[in-house]
Each structure stands twice: as structure tokens, then as C-alpha cells.
Amino acid sequence: MSQQRKAVALISGGLDSMLATKAIMNQGIHVEGINFFTGFCVEGHTHAIRKRDTDKVKRNNSLWVAEQLGIKLHIIDIIEEYKQVLINPKHGYGANMNPCLDCKIFMVNKAKQWMQENGFDFIITGEVIGQRPMSQRKYTMPVIAAESGADDRLLRPLCAQNLPATLPEREGWIDRNQLFGFSGRSRKPQMALAKEFGFSDYAQPAGGCCFLTDESYSLKLVDLWKARGTRDYELDDVMLLKVGRHIRPRPHFKLIVAREDGEAQFMSGYKKEYVSMHCTHHRGPLVLLDGSLNADDIALAGRILARYGQGRDEAQVEVSVRDQQGVEQIISVQPFKIDEIPEDWFI
Amino acid sequence: MSHQEISLRRLLCPLPVIRTQDTIKTLQSGDTLTVICTDPGVMHDIPAWCRINGHQVLNTRIESGEYIIEIQVT
Ligand code: SF4
Numbered sequence: 001m002s003q004q005r006k007a008v009a010l011i012s013g014g015l016d017s018m019l020a021t022k023a024i025m026n027q028g029i030h031v032e033g034i035n036f037f038t039g040f041c042v043e044g045h046t047h048a049i050r051k052r053d054t055d056k057v058k059r060n061n062s063l064w065v066a067e068q069l070g071i072k073l074h075i076i077d078i079i080e081e082y083k084q085v086l087i088n089p090k091h092g093y094g095a096n097m098n099p100c101l102d103c104k105i106f107m108v109n110k111a112k113q114w115m116q117e118n119g120f121d122f123i124i125t126g127e128v129i130g131q132r133p134m135s136q137r138k139y140t141m142p143v144i145a146a147e148s149g150a151d152d153r154l155l156r157p158l159c160a161q162n163l164p165a166t167l168p169e170r171e172g173w174i175d176r177n178q179l180f181g182f183s184g185r186s187r188k189p190q191m192a193l194a195k196e197f198g199f200s201d202y203a204q205p206a207g208g209c210c211f212l213t214d215e216s217y218s219l220k221l222v223d224l225w226k227a228r229g230t231r232d233y234e235l236d237d238v239m240l241l242k243v244g245r246h247i248r249p250r251p252h253f254k255l256i257v258a259r260e261d262g263e264a265q266f267m268s269g270y271k272k273e274y275v276s277m278h279c280t281h282h283r284g285p286l287v288l289l290d291g292s293l294n295a296d297d298i299a300l301a302g303r304i305l306a307r308y309g310q311g312r313d314e315a316q317v318e319v320s321v322r323d324q325q326g327v328e329q330i331i332s333v334q335p336f337k338i339d340e341i342p343e344d345w346f347i
Numbered sequence: 348m349s350h351q352e353i354s355l356r357r358l359l360c361p362l363p364v365i366r367t368q369d370t371i372k373t374l375q376s377g378d379t380l381t382v383i384c385t386d387p388g389v390m391h392d393i394p395a396w397c398r399i400n401g402h403q404v405l406n407t408r409i410e411s412g413e414y415i416i417e418i419q420v421t
Contacts, residue, residue: 035361037361037362037365041361059391059392059395060360060361060364060388060391060392060395062361063361063364063392063395063396063399064395066399067395067398067399070399071399072399072400073396073399073400074368075361075364075365075368075396076365077362077365077369239359269357
């Protein structure tokens, strides 16, 4: 009896990796999924934070895909190791702070380690030549295979027919003729294959799999590094960049202004790490202050906060300022008028 | 058979799922694990993770705004 071959699939939660996995399962291969959590993934967090998103189904797409396919899914925390990828990418960034090529190389390398540790035979991804401008191009395919160390144990079922045969194809574990030759940005071949496989419900991520492809998020990250004078971050930084308005009136401090109740509730969990502010007599947002502030800075921050509260038209409003130890002081400030806050303070 | 309880308060999905998964890896079949979370998303994600990995959710409940899930390792 021939040996049962096993593949590990990089599951992003999108359609392509779902199709690639199904295509290989259909050839009798045992497949298990792997999903990496960098901290920047779009999955989950924002839905959990923002109240206005609570109507949406809060499913985690990679778990959902695994369940549809009937495969196990291993979710791996790579937050710490990923810092080196993001801070110093050998192949540079995409349109924003997305180091997609280095990221893919890193993830395939991690999948290779997992494959070796767990006695699996090869790796599959949902990559398609020409699908994404940075990481999924004809010349990047061999780069990812070589630099990750996966070499010919990396199989891309959706575009395999456009690439040299990999080990699973040459060894006959996989029939190359039953793989695909997709290329380019069109989604039509994937849609047709989804229909053929009977998948009617699937996630269609717009820009990519993470916040790093988002322009506004990337600007906030760059601003954070610049203000701190070092290209480093902790998970809490990553999380707080996802919420609120970020306003930097002076180079040495910024305000994070909650935009709605869900964000305020989430941000209130950080009151022991940051100085926080709110209006005492009017409804208004919670604000966290990042940086070291003197009395003038706090008064300035108070004026900004007051502009977002219901006392914005008053001559003076009272603001509570709480330090990390919970010690509170009340200050009185004149709210900024709507158009008084300079545009370039907004990050 | 042992029982463990872990606090996953303040963690947002998928971190509670990852911590649950990593703890279950250290347990034996028949052991039980209780996870206490504050992200409501766990009520969906942890049972989904258990279903696909073959573990049994014994009970889910909300107590004082916390989401508590009891799992039996299989
Ligand atoms: S979009 Fe984000 S997670 Fe996806 S490859 Fe690019 S950097 Fe990596």
C-alpha cells in the first residue's frame, strides 16, 4: 500500500487558499491547515473592538475555512519573530508598510519547520502568479521557494501548471494535470472553481490579509516609530493603532481619541499604562495620551478632547486627567472650535 | 484526569484561541480546561476551533461580563 502523503496548507481565510487546499485534498492527500498571527491581521480584533461592527458575523475566516474543508487548523503566534520581518525587510515594503515578500518567505519557512517537526511531506499555498503586485509575481515564486528553504516541497496548486514541477508532482504524489494554470489579477477562474467545488460562501478580502496594507494604519505606525526614535513596537501599540483618532499636536506626545463606545471600552483597559482624560460634565470621548506631557501639553490635549465632547460650544469645560496610578486632577479648558485644530496634527 | 483554568482576559481573538490551543497541547485526553475571556468573539471562535480539532465543549456561559468556556480534551 502506498504511503499516505501529508501536506500543510497556509490558510489565510480567503478563497484562494481554500481552493488550493480542496484541490489537494481531492487527490487523496491528508491536509492540515496552518495560520499565522502577526498581530496585524484584520481578523477578529476590529470587530471585537468596534461596537458598530457588532451586527456583522464575528467569524474568524481561517477557522471557518478549516471547518468547511473538514481539516485541522493550527494557529501560530508569530508576533515576536515577525518584528524582524516588518522592521527590516530585505525586499522592502509594498505600497504601504506591508513587507509582503519577506512576510511570505518567513511564513513559508515557518510552515517548513512545522512540516518537518510533524512528519508532513509538502506545503501548499493559494498563491497565483500576478495576483498581487508585490509577493505574487512570476519572479517572486522561486524567490519564496528558495529563501524559505521549502524549495521544491512548496506547491501552488492554483498556478502549478505555470511553474516547474515540484517534488510532489515529480514523485507522483500529485497529478499535475489535475492542478491549475491560473495567472493574473482576474478572480473569474477562482469563482468558477469555487462553484465547481460547491463553495458559495467565502471571504473576499479587499486589500490583503493585514492592516499593513492600509495607508492610514501605515502612517500611524511610521509616526509611532518616528516619535519614539526607534523602529520597535509591542502588541499593545499594534492594537492601539487600530482604534481611535490619532492626533499629534507636538512631536513628543499624541492623543488617541475614542470614536465610539466600543473603542472607549477597549481603550479603558489601557488606563494603567497611559494617562487618560474625559470631560466631567458633558458626554465626550475617552482620550489616552501617549508621550510625556507637561502642564501646558495637558491643557492643550484637554482643549482637543473638549472639541469632541458635547460641551464643544461652551466657553470652558472641565476635564478629568487621570495618571497611570489613578490619581485624578480636574482642569478647566476652552474647547477648540471645529476648524481650529490644524489638519497636520491628524495622523 | 486533571482540570486547569486559565485567564485569557483582555486578549482579543485569535489570541484566546491560540492560548487555548497551546494549553490543550500540554493536556491529556479526558482532561478538562476552563478558559475565562473578555472578548465576546471567543463564544464563536473557541467552539469552532474545538469542533475542527475534535475536542468537546462541555459548557459556555457569561458571568459578570466574562465569557467562560469549559472544554474536554479528547
Ligand atoms: S498583506 Fe500582510 S500578512 Fe499578507 S503577505 Fe502582505 S504583509 Fe504578509
